[in-house]
Amino acid sequence: MKFGEGTEICGEGEPVEFVYEIVSGAVRTVKVLSDGRREIGGFYFAGDIFGFEDDNEHSLSAEAVVASTVRVIRRRRLVHLAADDRKLAEELLTMAMHEAARAHRHALMLAMTAQERVNDFVLEMAERISVGDLLRLPMSRQDIADYLGLTMETVSRTITGLTVASTISLPYSRTIMLRNRSALEQAMAATPAL
C-alpha cells in the first residue's frame, strides 16, 4: 500500500489489526496531546516493522513522513503462522526486544541536554540511513524537535552550533555531511561506569 506525505497509516486508539513493514519511505509514530503538543515516539525506515503491539489498541498513530510504500500484514495471521514456525517466532521475539531496546535508548536520551540529544539523533540517523558520510533527513525540524522533546528553534540552534564547530556541514537544511563523527560520539558522555 502507498501513503502520501503526511498521511495517517493507523490511528491512536484503533484496534491493532495489522502490522506494517516499510518497503520504501519513512514513517513516524505520533502522539498529540490535548493542548496541541506533539510527541514522536520513533522513526521507521525501509526494512523496519512497526505497529506490532500487544495491547488491543495502538498507543500512537503512525504517519508517513514522506510518500511511502508499506506492506500490510494481518496481525492474527502473523501470530498464527508463528505458532507453527519456530524460526518466525524467534524473529518476532527478537524484533520486539529490539523495539524495547530502541525505546529504552530513546528514553535515556531524553534525560540528557539539548546538545547531547541532537548529537545522539544525528548519530542514530547516521547509523540507520546515511550513505557514507552523507545523511539526508526525510523529516522536518519540527519532527526532530518532537522526537527529541525540544523546540524546533533549539534544534536549529544546536545544529548551527555543530556546523560552526565543523563537526558537520549543511549543504541543504535536510542534508548533513558528517565531518567529525568522533566529536559527536565523544560529546555523548554515555560511558559504562566502571
Place this chain on the structure above:
Amino acid sequence: MKFGEGTEICGEGEPVEFVYEIVSGAVRTVKVLSDGRREIGGFYFAGDIFGFEDDNEHSLSAEAVVASTVRVIRRRRLVHLAADDRKLAEELLTMAMHEAARAHRHALMLAMTAQERVNDFVLEMAERISVGDLLRLPMSRQDIADYLGLTMETVSRTITGLTVASTISLPYSRTIMLRNRSALEQAMAATPAL
C-alpha cells in the same frame, strides 16, 4: 537468590546470561554516565521480569533498591524451552512487547514538564504497588529524579506542590496518600487527539 539494598544484580556490559524474576523487593536498572550523571531506565517489583534482552550484553546494570529476592533463570534454557512450548513462546513475546510499551511510555513522559512527569510517576507507582490509596515508595528522591530526568530538588518541590494542593498527603517522605487521583490524571494533558 537474595540481594541486599543497593547491591548490583548484573552489570552493564556483561553478557546476557540470565533472566531475572523478582520474588520480593524492588529493582532499578541504571546507567551511569562518565560525568557522574545517573539515569534509571525502570523500576521492577514482585512478579516483574527484567534482564531479558536480545543483545549479547546488558545495556544497563540492575541494582536492588531494597533487599530483594530474585529468581534467576538461564537465558539459554528459557529460549530452549520456548522452542518446544508454544504457550511459553507467546508469553515471552507478550512480555517483550510490554517492556517495549513501558519504555515508550517512559520516553513520552520524559518529553513533558516536571509537574507532569511527577504526576505520571505517582500514578504509575499507584497502579503498580499501591494498597488502596496508600503508596509506599521503596526508592529515594534521587532515584525518582534519575528516572524522571529531573533533579532531586525539583522532584521534592513538585511533590510539595501536590501536598499543598491536597492532591496527596505525605505522612512520611516515602509514603504517599492519594487524596485526589483525578487531579493527577487530569493534569496530564495526554489525550488522543481527535
Place this chain on the structure above:
DNA sequence: CGACGCCTTGATAAATGTCAAACGTCGTGG
C-alpha cells in the same frame, strides 16, 4: 515573479538546575 512554507536568528521569559543551608527522622551510644 510572488507567495508560501520551512528554517534560522534574535530578544526575552519561564522552567529547571545548582549550590547551600536547615530540617527531620532514625539509629546509636552514652
Place this chain on the structure above:
DNA sequence: CCACGACGTTTGACATTTATCAAGGCGTCG
C-alpha cells in the same frame, strides 16, 4: 532515656538552560 550524628529530604537564593514570541532569510513551486 536522652543526646548526638548521619542521612535523606525540604527549602531558599541564584544561575543556566531551554522555551516563547517575533522577525527575517531562503528556497520551492505555482
